[in-house]
Amino acid sequence: MSVMTIVQAINNALDIKLEEDKSVVVFGEDAGVEGGVFRVTEGLQKKHGVERVFDTPIAESAIVGTGLGMALSGLRPVVELQFDGFSYPAFNQVISNVSRMHNRSRSMYKAPMVIRFPYGGGINALEHHSESPEALYSHIPGLKVVVPSTPHDAKGLMIAAIESDDPVIFMEPKRIYRAIKQEVSDDKFSIPLGKAKVLTEGTDVTVVAFGAMIRECQKAMVMAKEAGISVELIDLRTIYPIDKETIAASIKKTGRVVIVAEAPESFSVGGELMAIANEEAFLYLEAPPKRVMGFDTIVPLAKGESMYMISPDRIFYEIERTVKF
Amino acid sequence: MRYIFNFPDIGEGLEEGTILEWHVVKGQAVKAGQALVNMETDKIVTDIPSPKTGTIVEIFGSVGETIKVGSPLVEIEIEGVLGAAAVVETKEPEKAEPKEGDEEEGAGVVGTMELAGKNAYLAASDEGSSKPKTEEKSISKVLATPLARAMAKDLNIDINAIKGTGPSGRVTKEDIQNHQPAKRAVEVKQKAEPFTPIQPAEAYTYEALSQIRKAIAKNMLNSKQSTAHMTLFEEVEITDLMRIRDKFKHKYAEKDIKLTYLSFIVKATVHALKKHRQLNSQIDMENDRMIFKNYYNIAIAIDTPEGLVVPVIRNADQLSIMQIAHEIMLLSDKARDRKLTMDDMKDGTFTLTNYGSIGGIFATPVINYPQAGILGIGRIVKKPVIKNDQVVAGNVLPLSLSVDHRIVDGGEASRFVNSIMEYLSDPMLLLME
Numbered sequence: 095m096s097v098m099t100i101v102q103a104i105n106n107a108l109d110i111k112l113e114e115d116k117s118v119v120v121f122g123e124d125a126g127v128e129g130g131v132f133r134v135t136e137g138l139q140k141k142h143g144v145e146r147v148f149d150t151p152i153a154e155s156a157i158v159g160t161g162l163g164m165a166l167s168g169l170r171p172v173v174e175l176q177f178d179g180f181s182y183p184a185f186n187q188v189i190s191n192v193s194r195m196h197n198r199s200r201s202m203y204k205a206p207m208v209i210r211f212p213y214g215g216g217i218n219a220l221e222h223h224s225e226s227p228e229a230l231y232s233h234i235p236g237l238k239v240v241v242p243s244t245p246h247d248a249k250g251l252m253i254a255a256i257e258s259d260d261p262v263i264f265m266e267p268k269r270i271y272r273a274i275k276q277e278v279s280d281d282k283f284s285i286p287l288g289k290a291k292v293l294t295e296g297t298d299v300t301v302v303a304f305g306a307m308i309r310e311c312q313k314a315m316v317m318a319k320e321a322g323i324s325v326e327l328i329d330l331r332t333i334y335p336i337d338k339e340t341i342a343a344s345i346k347k348t349g350r351v352v353i354v355a356e357a358p359e360s361f362s363v364g365g366e367l368m369a370i371a372n373e374e375a376f377l378y379l380e381a382p383p384k385r386v387m388g389f390d391t392i393v394p395l396a397k398g399e400s401m402y403m404i405s406p407d408r409i410f411y412e413i414e415r416t417v418k419f
Numbered sequence: 420m421r422y423i424f425n426f427p428d429i430g431e432g433l434e435e436g437t438i439l440e441w442h443v444v445k446g447q448a449v450k451a452g453q454a455l456v457n458m459e460t461d462k463i464v465t466d467i468p469s470p471k472t473g474t475i476v477e478i479f480g481s482v483g484e485t486i487k488v489g490s491p492l493v494e495i496e497i498e499g500v501l502g503a504a505a506v507v508e509t510k511e512p513e514k515a516e517p518k519e520g521d522e523e524e525g526a527g528v529v530g531t532m533e534l535a536g537k538n539a540y541l542a543a544s545d546e547g548s549s550k551p552k553t554e555e556k557s558i559s560k561v562l563a564t565p566l567a568r569a570m571a572k573d574l575n576i577d578i579n580a581i582k583g584t585g586p587s588g589r590v591t592k593e594d595i596q597n598h599q600p601a602k603r604a605v606e607v608k609q610k611a612e613p614f615t616p617i618q619p620a621e622a623y624t625y626e627a628l629s630q631i632r633k634a635i636a637k638n639m640l641n642s643k644q645s646t647a648h649m650t651l652f653e654e655v656e657i658t659d660l661m662r663i664r665d666k667f668k669h670k671y672a673e674k675d676i677k678l679t680y681l682s683f684i685v686k687a688t689v690h691a692l693k694k695h696r697q698l699n700s701q702i703d704m705e706n707d708r709m710i711f712k713n714y715y716n717i718a719i720a721i722d723t724p725e726g727l728v729v730p731v732i733r734n735a736d737q738l739s740i741m742q743i744a745h746e747i748m749l750l751s752d753k754a755r756d757r758k759l760t761m762d763d764m765k766d767g768t769f770t771l772t773n774y775g776s777i778g779g780i781f782a783t784p785v786i787n788y789p790q791a792g793i794l795g796i797g798r799i800v801k802k803p804v805i806k807n808d809q810v811v812a813g814n815v816l817p818l819s820l821s822v823d824h825r826i827v828d829g830g831e832a833s834r835f836v837n838s839i840m841e842y843l844s845d846p847m848l849l850l851m852e
Contacts, residue, residue, distance in 0.1 A: 097540075099535060216533075217532055218530045219530035220529060220530075246541070250546065250547040271532065272534050273539060274540070275539055275541070276542075278543070279545075281548065283547035283548045285546055346560070347560075349560065376565070377562040378562070379565050396530070
């Protein structure tokens with residue numbers, strides 16, 4: 095066991111897979127010598143060689159397209175895009191080729207690649223550096239979308255993502271990259287994709303969140319506990335395929351659901367979760383499902399960001415309203 | 420006061436920079452924004468501006484030296500006593516948690532990264548390393564639609580205590596409704612009061628409709644369904660009229676005639692109808708034409724124990740007030756004695772309904788179809804009115820005029836009422852025209 099941050103846990107997962115599977119390659123802008131913009135790949139080039147861990151030009155479409163070619167030819171590339179907002183130049187490769195090569199080739203080819211990038215706000219960054227595009231990627235058939243919230247999960251999910259025969263969008267909550275630590279096993283282990291996790295059991299209301307919002311929900315739950323409200327907290331971990339079973343079972347139990355996510359509310363993962371509440375747990379609902387989400391606008395620059403980001407107070411307010419409905 | 424200006428993070432992934440050239444020397448005065456030093460980083464070559472106005476007290480690092488982000492660049496004396504302790508500028512005051520060890524150094528990023536403090540440890544997990552536990556949890560709640568849940572909540576019923584009859588034992592709306600009476604019965608028994616349910620045979624009394632009730636029902640419904648009702652309300656001050664009535668009612672009494680306000684109102688109405696023929700008409704939609712009536716038969720609504728009857732004062736325009744008063748008496752007597760004939764009640768052209776004699780102020784009278792309007796007369800009320808800018812006690816008669824809006828426009832209805840009001844507030848006009 096070693097104490098790790100999310101950054102170190104992902105680094106450890108990549109290290110293990112590079113060591114164990116010679117078909118794994120890691121590359122991206124500054125991913126080689128520098129070890130990535132957030133140092134997630136630090137030391138990997140030195141250890142595994144410039145042939146397998148290397149830098150690319152600033153051309154996201156080429157990074158993803160090259161990765162796809164490698165994947166179709168038998169490698170398992172893990173490509174890094176520097177920020178959420180920089181994934182858009184590669185969007186055409188993702189939606190037109192990566193996601194559908196398996197289907198297009200009538201299963202002759204698979205595209206086992208991981209596209210990883212830091213996402214989300216809360217670090218006072220520039221435009222294109224704070225977005226939460228999970229709904230964009232979850233909507234594309236053929237992709238899996240993963241968001242860890244702890245070092246342990248980050249390692250286990252990354253290993254599962256690399257071993258997945260389907261392309262995986264691996265979104266890393268940069269706000270908590272180094273903000274939390276956890277003892278993580280040094281051995282190889284994996285966490286199955288598509289399985290949400292009940293972090294805290296409760297009876298009054300289900301709160302569903304993922305990524306950096308888990309920590310904010312936990313802060314809100316301290317207030318809820320004081321108010322005598324028992325919250326069941328679910329970490330989605332995998333956005334798609336979404337774990338309907340775990341979510342529905344919890345909502346059936348509590349009869350209420352509050353969904354917390356940073357992305358703009360309209361047409362969001364929050365909307366999908368509300369659909370699950372209605373379709374799977376309609377006859378158990380005690381209150382209308384509620385979303386606590388970002389506003390329908392671009393994440394503001396550093397000065398105004400705090401007004402956009404979801405506070406524990408706001409989460410608690412909606413938890414209380416939903417329970418008292 | 421002095422403070423130390425640290426080498427700031429000026430770009431993505433910036434770790435360190437190399438000093439190319441100093442633009443300032445020790446002891447030099449600088450202004451905020453003035454270039455201090457030219458630095459080369461792995462991405463750019465740039466001047467670093469001074470954050471403050473003051474005097475350079477110390478310069479850290481010489482040309483060609485590589486310094487780390489966050490290490491001191493210059494010490495500046497802003498103002499005040501020389502030699503005061505230097506204050507290190509803290510760029511991120513909100514970052515209260517101390518850095519631990521050296522592991523985070525070199526993590527140059529865009530923005531402000533939060534670092535794990537002493538309390539930011541998560542409990543370890545063995546998921547993925549151990550066998551997953553599967554446990555089935557049963558849910559003890561009943562199935563119910565949100566509607567049923569809302570009903571149960573409103574009625575203060577514990578829905579989980581109800582046995583559902585819907586699909587898969589779902590508690591339905593009906594289950595909740597059926598749950599209610601049972602609960603009430605229990606409450607009544609607890610009070611130990613004898614409870615005799617009303618037998619259906621005793622709950623209602625059935626009576627055949629009288630001919631007059633049948634006719635009223637048919638006419639009222641026909642009127643409401645066949646016309647476009649519109650009602651307007653007015654008040655008229657009638658102190659002068661009262662004075663005249665008081666003066667003459669004894670003379671009339673000698674002749675056994677009761678001089679009522681209604682007699683004056685019939686007269687005033689006829690005068691007004693002559694000026695506003697639209698109100699003395701009916702519409703003939705089948706032939707796309709109006710029928711204007713050149714006679715003035717004023718119908719009077721009379722309340723009798725059997726029901727409402729509406730006899731007619733024929734050719735009211737040709738009658739004096741005394742004759743009208745006499746006619747009203749005759750018709751009222753006949754109505755009370757149930758001696759009215761069909762002839763007494765047909766061919767009315769406009770109707771008056773005097774509910775004020777019983778008590779109402781305003782009403783929305785139903786038109787006596789196919790006439791164009793009906794005037795409702797309320798109870799005379801004493802209340803303050805303004806006369807010559809003085810508040811005085813007035814006698815106010817409320818009027819409610821319903822018209823068939825197909826025939827009579829709002830403006831015409833108002834003008835018609837104004838006309839009646841003029842006659843009633845200044846009754847001399849009735850003589851002058």
